[in-house]
Amino acid sequence: MIYLDNAATSFPKPESVYVAMDTFARTSIANPGRSGHRMALASERILDDTRHLLNRLFRGESPDRWIFTLNCTDALNMAIKGLVNPGDHVITSDLEHNSVSRPLRALEKAGVITLTRVASNDGYLDPAEVTAAITPKTRLVAITHAANVLGTLQPIEPIAAAVRAAGAFILIDAAQSAGVVDIDLARTPIDMLAFPGHKALFGPTGTGALYVGPRVTLRPWREGGTGGDSSTEVQPDALPFKMEGGTPNVAGIAGLKAGLEWVLERGVEPGRLHEVNLLQKVVDWVAAHADHWGILGAWDPDRHVGALSLRTPEGLAPSDIGAMLDTSFAVAIRPGLHCAPYIHKRMGTFPDGSLRLSPGPFNTEADIEVFLQALGAITEGML
Numbered sequence: 001m002i003y004l005d006n007a008a009t010s011f012p013k014p015e016s017v018y019v020a021m022d023t024f025a026r027t028s029i030a031n032p033g034r035s036g037h038r039m040a041l042a043s044e045r046i047l048d049d050t051r052h053l054l055n056r057l058f059r060g061e062s063p064d065r066w067i068f069t070l071n072c073t074d075a076l077n078m079a080i081k082g083l084v085n086p087g088d089h090v091i092t093s094d095l096e097h098n099s100v101s102r103p104l105r106a107l108e109k110a111g112v113i114t115l116t117r118v119a120s121n122d123g124y125l126d127p128a129e130v131t132a133a134i135t136p137k138t139r140l141v142a143i144t145h146a147a148n149v150l151g152t153l154q155p156i157e158p159i160a161a162a163v164r165a166a167g168a169f170i171l172i173d174a175a176q177s178a179g180v181v182d183i184d185l186a187r188t189p190i191d192m193l194a195f196p197g198h199k200a201l202f203g204p205t206g207t208g209a210l211y212v213g214p215r216v217t218l219r220p221w222r223e224g225g226t227g228g229d230s231s232t233e234v235q236p237d238a239l240p241f242k243m244e245g246g247t248p249n250v251a252g253i254a255g256l257k258a259g260l261e262w263v264l265e266r267g268v269e270p271g272r273l274h275e276v277n278l279l280q281k282v283v284d285w286v287a288a289h290a291d292h293w294g295i296l297g298a299w300d301p302d303r304h305v306g307a308l309s310l311r312t313p314e315g316l317a318p319s320d321i322g323a324m325l326d327t328s329f330a331v332a333i334r335p336g337l338h339c340a341p342y343i344h345k346r347m348g349t350f351p352d353g354s355l356r357l358s359p360g361p362f363n364t365e366a367d368i369e370v371f372l373q374a375l376g377a378i379t380e381g382m383l
């Protein structure tokens with residue numbers, strides 16, 4: 001199988017991730033912080049080391065500000081529902097994944113918040129338009145760093161600065177950028193950063209994290225046992241335990257730790273460049289077949305991550321092409337709306353969506369060649 005669906009979840013993982021999870025599961029998988037024995041301490045140590053690695057990679061204020069979550073959706077919900085109050089105004093964009101759009105739209109429909117959805121231009125947000133939407137009631141600006149349908153990388157630095165100047169909070173959805181784009185929390189005033197562990201950080205599914213900056217106080221939306229402090233009647237105030245009730249996914253986090261080590265060793269920008277260089281070949285092919293194919297959004301390799309959406313030929317639905325690629329050519333891509341309906345409405349590709357491909361670090365030019373030959377064969381056979 002040629003796997004070109006890394007924007008959904010990365011595959012394969014670096015070998016060290018499989019080894020770390022297997023070793024940990026066979027030797028130390030005890031309940032962290034709950035018991036004093038050496039296996040529990042080894043388990044606690046994995047969590048601690050991983051928080052340190054996250055803090056090193058993203059230069060956060062301290063390791064205890066990193067909350068482990070189930071995935072990026074969990075982190076985004078934790079941030080949104082833990083922060084907003086009745087009467088608040090929230091700003092978001094038409095590029096967002098449903099894990100941002102749905103909780104915000106549900107709060108808007110329930111009359112809890114008012115919501116402004118800023119439109120992107122050819123896949124990019126204009127910082128001036130986001131800033132212009134800020135009102136005295138704006139508490140939260142929740143936007144993606146890299147659009148999951150289009151792969152376009154957003155100018156979060158000026159937006160974060162404007163939000164900070166206005167006294168509001170900014171939540172960045174880094175699902176498609178964490179691990180392939182440098183995010184410097186010491187330099188950019190980001191209040192909350194949410195991402196999955198299972199995409200470009202190469203942990204397994206079931207992992208993710210939320211960074212909670214020093215200005216932010218969140219209400220926990222899951223309460224329960226935290227191991228360390230069992231005496232208080234309600235959730236303890238100290239991070240990360242305040243937000244982490246229940247036994248964490250320690251085996252998964254052992255894998256995430258190995259994934260983070262792999263990313264730290266390889267460096268972040270080389271990962272993005274490898275993927276964008278592979279996509280350039282697809283962009284060139286599309287330009288040569290522009291009668292039938294197109295790409296969604298602007299293509300600027302310096303401001304793009306490794307995901308690209310193709311507009312399919314008239315009469316050929318993305319889902320049909322996806323099935324043909326899978327069954328006849330053993331190529332895995334993702335057709336459809338990619339959980340992001342607003343941008344497809346804007347691009348005119350709703351409800352069928354597009355064909356998204358997203359190479360990873362282990363894909364080669366030969367893989368892209370096979371994909372493009374398959375597209376050529378499908379186009380010739382069906383038109």
Ligand SMILES: Cc1ncc(COP(=O)(O)O)c(C=O)c1O
Binds near residue numbers: 008071146195208
């Ligand atoms: C931009 C973006 N945000 C959020 C998510 C949700 O991530 P998860 O599936 O880890 O909850 C995704 C998943 O593809 C995404 O691309």
